[in-house]
Amino acid sequence: MANYKIHPSSVISADVEIADDVEIGPYCLIQGKVKIGKGTFVEGHVTLGSRHGILEIGENNHFSPGAVIGGAPQDISYKGEPTSLIIGNNNTFREFSTVNLATSKHDKKTEIGNNGYFMAYTHIGHDCKVGNNVIIANDSHLGGHCIIDDGVTIGGVSAFNQFVRVGRGAFVAGSAVVNKDILPFCRAQGNYAMARATNKIGLSRKGFSREEVSNVHKAIRIMILGSHTVEEGIARVEQECVMSENIIYFINFMKTTKRGLAIDRSPKGWQDDE
Template identity: 40%
Template sequence: MAQIHPTALVDPKAELDAGVEVGPYTVIGPDVKVGAGTTIAAHVVLEGHTTIGRDNRIFQFGSIGAANQDKKYKGEPTQLVIGDRNTIREFVTLHVGTVQDKAVTRIGNDNWIMAYTHVGHDCVVGDNVTMANNSTLGGHVEIGDWVTIGGLTGIHQFTKVGAHAMLGFQSAVSQDVPPYMLVDGNPLAVRGVNVVGLKRRGFSDARIAAVRKMHKLLYREGRTLDDAKAAIGALAGEMPEAAGDVALMSAFLAAATRGIAR
């Protein structure tokens, strides 16, 4: 049975799995589903069509599943879907999607979402993402796996950030950030490769060398973007141990819609 504090207000239609803990004065609406082992602290509001997976930890004063801030939103039954084992700290705001896009805001697994972070409507956040305090995602943003976002960083709507990238403190991100890159500033600039992050994740020297080569092709040889894309694609044959990394970069560059950070 769920353990619900007597001062919490939980709608009878809400679905709380075994082992869920609900703290004092928390409010949970009728269309909320919470998976086993998730703990919800005091003064949290869970509303909207929100589905939360297993073993998440939601700290006090979070606003989860509220109506989004898109002026076109008319109260349609759009969704917020959160995966497993996420840590969601104080005063985080996570909004439902819009019918103009996917109608769902989606957050993956094992993410570390720090205080005052905002994830806007229709965003997609992957797995193992770290978002430091006051990270702000506008609507329709896509964040790849293992991305680190520095505190006070703002990401413009419709922007994509590739896997394993690191965004430095107080960055203004309005163009797509390719995988593996280390960026910061306002205006944003690419500073190099996120080598420390890659080493922490067990990347071999050969894979890191391939990532460095892709960075050089994109940013250090004066190539056009189309020429750099072609040269990066050819690396899969030259450096087969990094074929997956090359494929990830090539797919990202092909899908970039706002131009890439330079």
């Protein structure tokens, strides 16, 4: 016997699979091939799934009123292909947040990791890859194909161009407009957003040692300050910084950027000269 609660006013299609301890509130529409993991709470007036796509939701997620999750991608090339949206565990989607299915252009998956917090009116576009422990504040929007690595925090009313990547542990200040890749572990802000400083407080809160914060800070200063090329900056980081896991990731991020790096080389762009 199923051990879940569904309000009688909600409409659930025959293809939906619901695990134990799921609660679905009033006036929800859940349609298509949808799987909902145990412990998930779907409040009233939530829409999950679509006629065409596949929506897989992990455990202990929370969807607030007005959220629309797993709708068709906002891409005129999409013709109802059976693409997917895959959501991990312990995520919160606040009021009127939206997340779209993928298109058929790449791996056909929009993916969200674990322990995310997506505030009211946030939008995650088609084919995005969002990591673990990501926070996106109110009314911030990701265009299609964005990659947001683990531990990123994004301030409110920010906009991200399609195909942008934000590196692990970065903090993007509110009202930013992002059109290039944001360096890992930095603080970025502006229109267009540029790396301005090291996210020292955020890294300390994530458990980085004082020595490793200093190591990362040195690498970011090398890349932001000075008149050298990106390639010359990478060579300096390789020579002058301790090759920890974080620095290796930092270097690989820069070497594999496709949209270019959001770096302001002018001294006035740097906000932390410690």
